Amino acid sequence: MLMMAAVALPSWGQAKKVEIVGNPSVKDDQVTIRIKVKSIEDRPVMGLQDTNFKLIVDNKELPFKTKDWKSPEESIPPPxxxxxxxxxxxxxxxxxxxxxxxxxxxxxxxxxxxxxxxxxxxxxxxxxxxxxxxxxxxxxxxxxxxxxxxxxxxxxxxxxxxxxxxxxxxxxxxxxxxxxxxxxxxxxxxxxxxxxxxxxxxxxxxxxxxxxxxxxxxxxxxxxxxxxxxxxxxxxxxxxxxxxxxxxxxxxxxxxxxxxxxxxxxxxxxxxxxxxxxxxxxxxxxxxxxxxxxxxxxxxxxxxxxxxxxxxxxxxxxxxGEYEITYTQPNADRGSRHNVQVVVTDKANQAVKSSAKPYMITVFGRSLPLTVRTIMVVCILSAIAFGGVLPFYYWGKHLKQEALGD
Missing domain, CATH: 3.40.50.410 (von Willebrand factor, type A domain)
Incomplete structure (x- = not known):
C-alpha cells in the first residue's frame, strides 16, 4: 500500500537525499554497501529498481549485476x-x-x-x-x-x-x-x-x-x-x-x-x-x-x-528500509584504500549523489576456491614425493647394494 501511495504521490518517489549507511563491509575483494534514500518530505523512498542506481568507485562508474542488488524487502535488515x-x-x-x-x-x-x-x-x-x-x-x-x-x-x-x-x-x-x-x-x-x-x-x-x-x-x-x-x-x-x-x-x-x-x-x-x-x-x-x-x-x-x-x-x-549492493573491487591489493559513492535517479528522473565513503582492502583479493586449493596441495605433495622421497629411497637402496657387493 505504501508503494502504491508512492506512485500516487510523485513527491514520495522523488529523492532528496542518498546516504551510504555505516561503513562498507569488506570480505576478501567483495564490498557490500547499504543505501538509504529519502524523499523531499524526509520519508523513505521505496519501490526503486536496480536501474535507478549507479555505482561510483574511485571516481569511476563500476557496473554491477542485477543479482548483486537488493531492495529493502529482499535485504536482511540491520540489527x-x-x-x-x-x-x-x-x-x-x-x-x-x-x-x-x-x-x-x-x-x-x-x-x-x-x-x-x-x-x-x-x-x-x-x-x-x-x-x-x-x-x-x-x-x-x-x-x-x-x-x-x-x-x-x-x-x-x-x-x-x-x-x-x-x-x-x-x-x-x-x-x-x-x-x-x-x-x-x-x-x-x-x-x-x-x-x-x-x-x-x-x-x-x-x-x-x-x-x-x-x-x-x-x-x-x-x-x-x-x-x-x-x-x-x-x-x-x-x-x-x-x-x-x-x-x-x-x-x-x-x-x-x-x-x-x-x-x-x-x-x-x-x-x-x-x-x-x-x-x-x-x-x-x-x-x-x-x-x-x-x-x-x-x-x-x-x-x-x-x-x-x-x-x-x-x-x-x-x-x-535500506537498499544493498555487492560488488567486486577492481585491482584489489592488500592495504589499498578506496572510496565509493552512489547516484540514484528517482521517478522524476532527478539524479542525487551520496557522499563518498572510504574503505580498505585488508587481504590480497579473493581467496582461492576449495577445489583449487585442494589441487594445489595434491600437486605439492606429489612433487615432494616424486622429487624428494622416491629419489632418496632409490639412492639409499643403491648404496645398500654396493655395500653388500663389497
Missing amino acids: AWIIVLIDFSGSMNMRDSRGTKKITGAINAIRQVTKVLGERGGNTQISIVPFGEPGTNCRGYAVNQETLNKFFAANDFKLKNYLDYLANVTPCASTNLYEPLRKAMRFLANAEDTRFYVPENSPQPQPRLSIILLSDGYHNATNEKEDFETLTTLLKRNSNITVHTLGYGLTPEQLGRKYNLGKPATRGDIGVGAKKVPEAEFVDQKRLAEIARLTGGIAEFSGDAEAIAQNLQLFLNALL
Whole structure:
C-alpha cells in the first residue's frame, strides 16, 4: 500500500537525499554497501529498481549485476532495538473514526508490523511498553528498567502472547507524555550496554536504535513548557536514537471544525462547554511533530486503525528500509584504500549523489576456491614425493647394494 501511495504521490518517489549507511563491509575483494534514500518530505523512498542506481568507485562508474542488488524487502535488515511506547490513558477506550476501539486498533497494527518483521528475518528486537499515570481506581502503567527491557524477537511467540495480554487490558490512566519518553531515551543511551553499543574493535555493525511513541493525548502537567525543554535537551544530546511519533485521533483542524472553534484546536481550547474541546479528544500534534523533528524521525497522524498500521510500517521502512549492493573491487591489493559513492535517479528522473565513503582492502583479493586449493596441495605433495622421497629411497637402496657387493 505504501508503494502504491508512492506512485500516487510523485513527491514520495522523488529523492532528496542518498546516504551510504555505516561503513562498507569488506570480505576478501567483495564490498557490500547499504543505501538509504529519502524523499523531499524526509520519508523513505521505496519501490526503486536496480536501474535507478549507479555505482561510483574511485571516481569511476563500476557496473554491477542485477543479482548483486537488493531492495529493502529482499535485504536482511540491520540489527535494531525498537521500543514502542503506547499510550494507555482512558481515552484509548474511545472509538476511532471508523468505529474501532483505539487500543484494539493500536494492538492490531503492532501485530501486523511484527508479522512483516518476522518474515523478513534479521535481528530486530522489540519492546512494547504501555504508559500512563495512576488515577482514581487505576494503578497506572509504570515505565522503568524492567518494563523497558522486555525485548522480544519479532517472530517470538512470547511477543504474540504479550500482545494478547495487552489487548485484554482496559486502559484507565492519564497521559504523562514526556516522562516515559525521557526514561526510554536514557535506557537506550546507556553506552555500557553492549547490546546497543558495539565495541569499536568489533566486526559487528552498530545496531539501529529507535523509539516509536503512540499517543492519543497530550502532556497534561502544569509545568509542560519546562518539561518539554528538559526533554529537548536530552533528545539533542542523543542524536543516534531516532524517535518517530504517531498521534491517534482527530487533527487540530478536524477538532476545530467539530466544535465550531473557527480555527485549529490548541491546548487553550481544552475544557467543558460550548466551543471547547473535551480533554479526552485533544492530541498535541504540534509537540509530537517537534519531538520527531529533533531526532530526525517522522511524525504522523492517524484517525483509524488502518492508517496506524500503514504509519508503523512507514516508521520501520525509515529505520530498516535500506537498499544493498555487492560488488567486486577492481585491482584489489592488500592495504589499498578506496572510496565509493552512489547516484540514484528517482521517478522524476532527478539524479542525487551520496557522499563518498572510504574503505580498505585488508587481504590480497579473493581467496582461492576449495577445489583449487585442494589441487594445489595434491600437486605439492606429489612433487615432494616424486622429487624428494622416491629419489632418496632409490639412492639409499643403491648404496645398500654396493655395500653388500663389497
